[in-house]
Amino acid sequence: MKKLRELIEKYWDILSYIFFGGLTTVVNWLVYYPLTNVLGVDAYVSNIIAWAVSVAFAFLTNKPFVFRSHDWSASVVVPELVKFVGTRVGSGFLETALLFLFVDLMQWDGNILKIVFSVLVVIINYVGSKLLVFRKK
Secondary structure (H helix, E strand, C coil), X not given: CXXXXXXXXXXXXXXXXXXXXXXXHHHHHHXXXXXXXXXXXCHHHHHHHHHHHHHHHHHHHHHHHHXXXXXXXXXXXXXXXXXXXXXXXXXXXXXXXXXXXXXXXXXCCHHHHHHHHHHHXXXXXXXXXXXXXXXXX
């Protein structure tokens, strides 16, 4: 039991990020799919809306639960939020551009590509959060 606890502690960032990253991805899809498949909104527009909702969810979960940043004072939250959103803008732009290119222009299956691109985005976002946003001092 002690070994298991040590392993969980050692890999907490990754394990909790996978969990909350998965939830964030579900939030993203729960917004994206109805917009594109039910309301007929273009893939790139749907992705922008889904991105905004999921970034808000991700910040509120990643800050305390993944990266254990519990200081909610403005002097800490504002720089973290700016860096967090900045890294997400980069990955969100990449995903949106890829969806626009492959789904809207080339008419490939947006449902499959959304899953593929989501995996890429989760990896990019973890690295960005770990190295730029919630760095251990």
